[in-house]
Amino acid sequence: MKGALELLQRVSAHADACCWYVAWNPAGTLLASCGGDRAIRIWGKEGDSWECKSVLADGHQRTVRKVAWSPCGKYLASASFDATTCIWKKTNDDFESLTVLEGHENEVKCVAWAPSGNLLATCSRDKSVWIWEVDEEDEYECVSVVNSHTQDVKHVVWHPTQELLASASYDNKVCIYKEEDDDWECRATLEGHESTVWSLAFDREGRRLASCSDDRTVKIWKESTPGDGESSTDESWKCVCTLSGFHGRAVYDVAWCRLTGALATACGDDGVRVFREDPTADPEQPVFFMSAHVPKAHGQDVNCVSWNPKEAGLLATCSDNGEFAIWKYSSDS
Amino acid sequence: MCQTHSLSCTHLINCGLHLLSCMCLVWGRMNEQICFDNLIHAFPQVKESTSVQQVLLSACLSCDGCVSEDEGQRISQQNLEEINRVLALNKKCDTSKHKILVVSVCPQSLPFFAIKFQLDVPAAAKKLCGFLKSVGVLYVFDTTVAASFSILESQREFVQRYRRKHHDSNAMPMFTSSCPGWIRYAERVLGSLVTPHICTARSPQQIMGSLVKDFFARQQKLTPDQIFHVVVAPCFDKKLEAVREEFYKSILEIRDVDCVLTSGEILHLMEQSKVTVEEVHSAPLDHVFGETTDPGMTRHEGRGSEGFLEHIFKHAAKELFGLDVQEIVYKTLRNRDFQEVALERDGETLLQFAAVYGFRNIQTLVHRMRKGKVPYQLVEVLSCPGGCLSGRGQAEGEGGRPDRTLVQQMEEHYSSLPVRLPDTNPEVQRLYQDWLDGHDSPHAQQCLHTQYKIRLTV
Numbered sequence: 001m002k003g004a005l006e007l008l009q010r011v012s013a014h015a016d017a018c019c020w021y022v023a024w025n026p027a028g029t030l031l032a033s034c035g036g037d038r039a040i041r042i043w044g045k046e047g048d049s050w051e052c053k054s055v056l057a058d059g060h061q062r063t064v065r066k067v068a069w070s071p072c073g074k075y076l077a078s079a080s081f082d083a084t085t086c087i088w089k090k091t092n093d094d095f096e097s098l099t100v101l102e103g104h105e106n107e108v109k110c111v112a113w114a115p116s117g118n119l120l121a122t123c124s125r126d127k128s129v130w131i132w133e134v135d136e137e138d139e140y141e142c143v144s145v146v147n148s149h150t151q152d153v154k155h156v157v158w159h160p161t162q163e164l165l166a167s168a169s170y171d172n173k174v175c176i177y178k179e180e181d182d183d184w185e186c187r188a189t190l191e192g193h194e195s196t197v198w199s200l201a202f203d204r205e206g207r208r209l210a211s212c213s214d215d216r217t218v219k220i221w222k223e224s225t226p227g228d229g230e231s232s233t234d235e236s237w238k239c240v241c242t243l244s245g246f247h248g249r250a251v252y253d254v255a256w257c258r259l260t261g262a263l264a265t266a267c268g269d270d271g272v273r274v275f276r277e278d279p280t281a282d283p284e285q286p287v288f289f290m291s292a293h294v295p296k297a298h299g300q301d302v303n304c305v306s307w308n309p310k311e312a313g314l315l316a317t318c319s320d321n322g323e324f325a326i327w328k329y330s331s332d333s
Numbered sequence: 334m335c336q337t338h339s340l341s342c343t344h345l346i347n348c349g350l351h352l353l354s355c356m357c358l359v360w361g362r363m364n365e366q367i368c369f370d371n372l373i374h375a376f377p378q379v380k381e382s383t384s385v386q387q388v389l390l391s392a393c394l395s396c397d398g399c400v401s402e403d404e405g406q407r408i409s410q411q412n413l414e415e416i417n418r419v420l421a422l423n424k425k426c427d428t429s430k431h432k433i434l435v436v437s438v439c440p441q442s443l444p445f446f447a448i449k450f451q452l453d454v455p456a457a458a459k460k461l462c463g464f465l466k467s468v469g470v471l472y473v474f475d476t477t478v479a480a481s482f483s484i485l486e487s488q489r490e491f492v493q494r495y496r497r498k499h500h501d502s503n504a505m506p507m508f509t510s511s512c513p514g515w516i517r518y519a520e521r522v523l524g525s526l527v528t529p530h531i532c533t534a535r536s537p538q539q540i541m542g543s544l545v546k547d548f549f550a551r552q553q554k555l556t557p558d559q560i561f562h563v564v565v566a567p568c569f570d571k572k573l574e575a576v577r578e579e580f581y582k583s584i585l586e587i588r589d590v591d592c593v594l595t596s597g598e599i600l601h602l603m604e605q606s607k608v609t610v611e612e613v614h615s616a617p618l619d620h621v622f623g624e625t626t627d628p629g630m631t632r633h634e635g636r637g638s639e640g641f642l643e644h645i646f647k648h649a650a651k652e653l654f655g656l657d658v659q660e661i662v663y664k665t666l667r668n669r670d671f672q673e674v675a676l677e678r679d680g681e682t683l684l685q686f687a688a689v690y691g692f693r694n695i696q697t698l699v700h701r702m703r704k705g706k707v708p709y710q711l712v713e714v715l716s717c718p719g720g721c722l723s724g725r726g727q728a729e730g731e732g733g734r735p736d737r738t739l740v741q742q743m744e745e746h747y748s749s750l751p752v753r754l755p756d757t758n759p760e761v762q763r764l765y766q767d768w769l770d771g772h773d774s775p776h777a778q779q780c781l782h783t784q785y786k787i788r789l790t791v
Contacts, residue, residue, distance in 0.1 A: 102703070103696045105396045126396065130696075133667075139706075141667070142696035145392065182668035183693075 003262075003274055003291035003331030005315070009050055010325045013041055019318035021066045021304045026073045028310030033324050034064035040078055040088075042095070043324075050326060056095050059086040066110045071117045079111040085122050087140065101132060101140055114158045114165075119143070121165050123153035129167050129177065131184050148175045148186035155199045159206040160258075166209060168197035174211050174221070176237060190221055192239045201256040201263075208286075209237070210263060212251035218243040218265060218275075220286055241286045246273060249301075255315075257307040262329065263288060264315055266302035271295045272317050274329050291331055298323065389725040389733075390569050391716035392692035393514035398789075399521050400573060408572040411592045413602050419561050420469045432561035434470040435549070437541045438618075440477050441567040441637055442596040444743035445727040449600055450610045454746050455630045459615035464603055472549075472619045476564070477632070478764070479541035480639045481755030483511060486534035486781050487641055488648040489772075491711060495653060498710075503529035506709045509641045510783075511536045513574035514716030515695070520785055526702055528785040535783045537639060538564055538574055542589025543780040548768040549621050557587045564593045567724030570716060595726025622760065631753035634661075637722035637744060642674065642688050642713040644755070649711075650676050654683055663688075670694050670718045673709075686711040691718035722747060 013019050017036030024031055031043040031050065040056040062081035069076055076088040076095060085101040085108050105126035112121050120132040120140070131144045151170035158165055165177040165184070174190035174197055195214035202209050209221045220241035249268030256263050263275040274292040281287035298319030308314035318324035388409055394400055400408070422430045438461065447457040462473040487509060494504040510516060510532040519527045535543075541564065546557040564571065575590040594602075634640035634647070643661055650656040656676065664673045670690035676683045687709045689698050695714060701707045717723050722743045723735040730736030755761055769777040 099704075102700070105398075130693075141700065142693045143667070145693045145696065147392075147395075 003276070003329055005272060005274060005292045005294050005297075006328045006330070007294075008326040008328055010323055011043070011050055012323050013043075013052075013318070014039065014322040017322050018063075018303065018320045019322050019324050020063065022306050022316045022318045022324050023067050023069055024306055024308050024316065025069045026071060026309060028308045028314075031306075031316055031324070031326075032067045032069065032076060033318060034067045034078060035322065036063045037322075038062060038064060038080075040064055040067055040076070053093055054095055056088060056097075059088070059097055059100075060084065062107075065108065068111050068113055070113045071115055075113075077111040077113065077120060079108040079122060081107040083108060083124070085111050085120075089138075098138060099140055103130065103142060103145075104128070109153060110155045112156045112158050112165075114163060115160060116163070119158075119163070121156040121158065121167075123156045123167055125152040127151060127153060127169075129153055129156060129165070129175075131165070131177075144179075144184035146177060146184055146186060148177075148189070149173065154196065157200045157202065160202055160204065161206050164206075166200050166202075168200050168211060170196045172197060172213075174200065174209070188237050190237050190239070192219055192242075193217070196250075198251065199253045201254045203256050203261065204258045208240075210254045210256055212254040212265060214250040216244065216247045216249065216251060218247075218251055218254055218263070220288070222284070240284060241288060243275065243288055246275075246290055247271075252302065253304045255305045255307050257312070258309060259307070259312040262291070262307070262313075262331075264305040264307060264317075264329075266305040266317060268301045269295075270298050270300060270302060270319075272297035272302055272305060272315075272327070274315075276331065292329060294327075297325065297327075388569050388572070389729060390573070391514040391725065393518035393695070393716040394570060394573065396522070399517050404573060404576055407576040408569070411572045411575065411594065413594070413598055413605070415592050416563065416594065416602070423469055431559075433472070433553070433555060433559055434561050434563065435472045435474070435545055436465050436470050436563045436565060437474045437476045437479075437545065438565040439537070439567060439721075440475060440480070440632055440639075441721040441724065441747075442565045442599075442727065443475075444637075444722065444746035445567070445596040445739075446600070447746045448739065448742050452610075454750055456615070458618055458630065460610055460613050461599070462618050463614045463616040464606075464608065466616050467608075467613065468602075468606065470563075473616075474541070474545070474621060475618055475630070476537050476541045478621065478758075478760060479544055480511075480537035480633060481758055481761045482540045482764075482781055483534050483537045484633065484639065484641060484644045484755045485761070487532050488645050490532050490534055491645045491649055492652050495649065495710060506530055506707050507532050507711050509645075509711070509713045510534055511639060511641060512570070512715045512717075512721075513538075513577070514568075514570040515714045516785070517570075517573060518695070518716070520787055521789065523699060524787045524789050527699065528787055531785055533782045533784065535781055536574065538566070538571055538590060538593075539783065540781060542575075544621055544764075544768070546587065546589050547780065548764070552621070552623065561591050562589065564590050565596060565599050566593050567596055567721050567727045568717065569595060569724075569726055595724070597726050597729070620760070622763070630750055632747060632750040633755065634752055636720060637747045638713070638715055638720040642686050642711065645711055646674060646676070646684065646686055647754075648756070649684060654678065656683075667697075668694070671697070684711075685709050686713070688713045688715075690715045690720055692716070694718075 013033045014035030014037045019035045022033045034040045038060050041052050042054040043050045044053045060080040060082050064078050064080045066079045074090050078086045083104050087098045088095040089098045104124040107125045108122050110123050123129045127149050129146045132140050133143045149169040149171050153167050153169045155168040167175045172193045175186045176188040177184050178187045193213040193215050197211050197213045200211050212218045219239050221237045222240045223237050247267045251265050251267050253266035265273045272294045275288040276291040278287040300320035302319050304318045306316045313329040315327040443454050443458050446461050447454045450457045465473050494507050498504040508531045545562050550557050572593040575593045634643035647658045650658045671694045672688045674686045723740050728735040728740050
């Protein structure tokens with residue numbers, strides 16, 4: 001399945017600063033970007049080009065590291081190095097700051113909404129993962145604080161269908177969390193990466209988890225079901241595939257397209273890559289091959305990749321040089 | 334090399350293991366586990382003595398800002414070696430270095446010993462007392478009397494705050510002040526959002542310190558420095574409380590509490606002494622007055638954390654509304670460590686109190702404080718989920734979580750004791766007169782109340 005990435009547009013989004021993250025809204029019509037200039041920008045398509053619709057400039061005192069849209073698309077959460085997470089509410093074309101979640105001791109590295117829309121997870125350099133609950137009156141409350149990692153937690157991501165959370169850390173591990181009794185706890189620790197795990201992505205059904213690392217590999221993990229021949233301990237997730245030799249530097253982000261199953265990566269060697277799964281391979285031992293590669297997708301490190309949730313093949317990436325780019329991925333299959 | 338901290342383990346061994354635990358404190362709970370494990374593998378002969386020194390502060394004290402390196406060091410020095418050192422000095426000829434050893438035992442620790450000794454609480458207390466005296470301790474007290482003062486002062490302060498709530502925006506809600514982890518977190522991280530709301534009544538441990546080094550010392554014609562005061566507590570946070578600056582009479586270099594040992598550490602001391610429970614001769618506990626008609630062991634209201642919420646609730650109901658509350662009904666909110674209690678009359682809510690335990694619930698409370706949405710007049714705040722009986726010095730189970738079975742057994746033992754309200758305790762009333770010259774004297778204010786210092790670290 002040979003494929004290609006065609007550049008559609010390059011946008012200078014955050015002047016004189018890194019663009020750290022880009023996120024599509026659930027409808028696929030807006031792209032939120034955030035960066036070292038402490039601002040969040042919302043981009044929408046006008047004709048053929050992406051234009052800035054809103055600037056959310058006063059929410060944070062330091063770099064905004066990640067942004068995440070709520071499943072309904074009406075809220076945006078932003079995680080900042082100023083140790084806070086801001087929740088914004090979208091009314092028409094405007095965003096207003098609804099509330100600020102405080103409590104982390106230092107830089108918040110990621111924020112993620114659960115598919116139910118009721119739960120939010122944040123993680124921080126303070127090594128903890130916090131789970132928050134939203135009630136009908138838009139009130140946020142801390143449900144749990146989990147300290148399973150021994151270092152900076154870089155990323156959190158929710159399972160697409162179950163109330164299950166995964167986190168990635170500078171301690172080289174991935175933790176899986178579930179609610180037990182009335183508290184959240186780490187139920188599995190995925191070991192295997194040899195350096196910081198930067199990001200995570202579940203596949204469409206949530207049966208597999210992709211992780212990417214400073215060790216220049218991407219690993220695919222699968223939850224083993226009972227009766228697989230392995231004893232069921234808390235190590236129920238096994239690494240079933242490692243993509244190594246493809247990336248020249250740290251892999252900072254990985255995104256798994258819910259529409260096509262394609263895996264995109266953002267790399268410190270300035271490249272963007274797309275991997276496809278070999279449909280003939282044993283599902284217990286999947287095989288991925290590189291389908292497309294743009295070696296100098298950006299002038300500097302690529303920090304983020306994000307598949308458009310509605311338009312198959314549409315990919316957004318962003319870089320340390322402050323720009324984001326929109327690509328069209330196509331393959332001959 | 335210790336991977337976690339990039340420090341040479343040899344270097345750490347040379348500097349003393351207490352330095353290890355102090356450095357680990359500064360880097361948080363999980364890191365101390367890792368570093369400790371690395372050390373174990375590097376130097377296996379070290380394992381036995383350090384297993385007792387593992388310091389497990391509550392989540393409220395786990396960030397870099399809450400415990401200074403200096404404090405960390407002084408916390409880790411509060412260990413069995415310290416007790417053994419004092420006991421050894423007492424055996425030597427140089428009487429100038431002799432100390433009178435006084436041990437004050439927290440009522441939360443007694444159910445732990447009851448289970449370990451397989452006795453009821455009063456019998457276990459006598460066994461514990463007998464053991465301590467057999468190793469050279471002269472007096473063993475129950476800190477319930479000090480807790481009584483803390484409760485009575487908290488009750489009074491609550492009523493005063495309630496009565497001035499309309500012209501003092503900091504009066505309500507009032508937060509209880511018995512938990513050192515909560516207090517430190519409030520002072521160092523939360524700041525003025527919270528500290529003006531904290532009850533100024535000193536904690537049971539702090540009052541016990543004054544009772545022993547001020548009142549009891551004078552009764553026995555001793556100077557404070559001649560007494561070595563040890564507190565047996567359910568948690569490690571109380572070790573931090575003992576080194577809290579203002580309880581250090583710096584000119585004389587005297588502390589009100591010289592050393593806090595956890596229930597687990599005392600049990601380890603018994604194991605080290607190779608003495609069995611059966612072999613120990615029971616001895617009755619002492620009382621600060623020296624002699625007393627012993628009414629038998631009693632406890633305060635509540636479920637193991639001195640019942641500040643329950644006592645203040647009953648007192649306020651009576652004092653403010655003339656209502657006699659017999660039974661308190663708890664409503665569990667989001668989890669069992671966030672509970673509400675309400676006083677209603679004719680459909681009107683007169684009082685609404687909450688018990689908020691554990692870091693995550695404290696976060697929720699603080700979040701609501703920021704929004705001005707706290708409906709409670711009183712919140713009992715504790716660092717440890719499950720309250721003081723679940724303290725990490727006695728309830729630590731697998732994976733850093735409380736041993737639920739053990740905690741439940743402790744709760745049952747605790748509940749089996751009869752309740753006595755501090756208001757009706759004649760010993761306490763007598764102490765107000767003989768020790769403090771009355772309820773409102775300057776001496777009472779000095780011994781029973783404190784101030785909070787905001788020293789934000791961020």
